[in-house]
Amino acid sequence: MTEPAAAAALAVRSLSFAYGPRVALDDVSFRVPAGGVTALLGPNGAGKSTLLTLTAGLLRPPPGSLTVLGHDMATAPRKALARMGIVFQQPTLDLDLTVAQNLRVFAALHGLPRRRTEARMAEELDRLDLTARAGEKVRALNGGHRRRVEIARALLHRPALLLLDEPTVGLDVPTRAALVAHVHALALDDGLAVLWTTHLIDEVAAGDRVVVLHKAKVRAEAPAATLVADHGSLANAFAALTADPPPVQEAAQ
Numbered sequence: 746m747t748e749p750a751a752a753a754a755l756a757v758r759s760l761s762f763a764y765g766p767r768v769a770l771d772d773v774s775f776r777v778p779a780g781g782v783t784a785l786l787g788p789n790g791a792g793k794s795t796l797l798t799l800t801a802g803l804l805r806p807p808p809g810s811l812t813v814l815g816h817d818m819a820t821a822p823r824k825a826l827a828r829m830g831i832v833f834q835q836p837t838l839d840l841d842l843t844v845a846q847n848l849r850v851f852a853a854l855h856g857l858p859r860r861r862t863e864a865r866m867a868e869e870l871d872r873l874d875l876t877a878r879a880g881e882k883v884r885a886l887n888g889g890h891r892r893r894v895e896i897a898r899a900l901l902h903r904p905a906l907l908l909l910d911e912p913t914v915g916l917d918v919p920t921r922a923a924l925v926a927h928v929h930a931l932a933l934d935d936g937l938a939v940l941w942t943t944h945l946i947d948e949v950a951a952g953d954r955v956v957v958l959h960k961a962k963v964r965a966e967a968p969a970a971t972l973v974a975d976h977g978s979l980a981n982a983f984a985a986l987t988a989d990p991p992p993v994q995e996a997a998q
């Protein structure tokens with residue numbers, strides 16, 4: 746697929762969205778560079794899920810633009826969606842199918858040939874430490890393993906951008922930490938760009954980029970290290986950036 750050179754994995758420009766009178770996104774702009782993890786950090790109600798839902802093409806295109814590897818969601822949604830893998834906040838696996846069956850259904854919907862499907866499944870199940878669980882029904886897996894199955898499934902068609910909407914909701918602390926580590930390893934492995942939405946600052950790694958969203962607006966876009974240098978810690982940065990009235994927005998780097 747021909748893609749513009751040096752295009753961001755995701756570029757959001759001047760995006761606004763409202764549910765009737767309720768403004769969920771107000772002139773939001775930020776970039777997710779190719780490769781690495783960008784944490785979309787915001788308290789409840791900040792607009793994170795709305796942003797991911799728009800990126801997935803599930804809401805009427807609003808004012809502003811969303812491009813994935815240079816493909817505009819408004820004019821080339823199929824090309825944009827083909828480069829994207831998505832794990833929604835609510836689990837979407839069939840509990841009564843095995844791990845492998847869940848993956849095969851998804852691969853068939855994406856038009857992957859059978860032999861290629863089996864090869865890709867083997868690769869992703871291995872990367873996510875799930876090979877031994879392939880034949881088990883999803884119902885038998887714990888929450889962390891189920892999330893990893895969803896991530897493996899979202900990666901089968903080799904997307905360049907993986908969107909994760911609060912993927913650790915409902916997981917205990919060690920399972921959350923393991924999932925964070927797995928996803929960071931994926932982004933290091935093969936240049937995958939990850940947009941990880943969360944309201945938990947301990948899910949942000951030192952090398953991540955951070956976009957702080959609060960009350961429908963981007964309050965900062967910067968490497969985590971820059972926020973730590975400027976505020977002393979990520980917790981201080983988050984507290985300051987989600988305070989009212991808003992501080993002056995920090996520049997992207």
Ligand SMILES: Nc1ncnc2c1ncn2[C@@H]1O[C@H](COP(=O)(O)OP(=O)(O)OP(=O)(O)O)[C@@H](O)[C@H]1O
Pocket residue numbers: 764767768769787788789790791792793794795796944
């Ligand atoms: N279907 C809807 N109808 C009306 N208002 C909505 C709808 N979905 C979200 N909202 C509102 O839009 C705003 C942004 O919500 P959104 O779910 O995108 O935030 P969020 O950052 O994902 O929050 P959370 O962490 O709680 O999931 C909130 O004020 C929310 O109440």
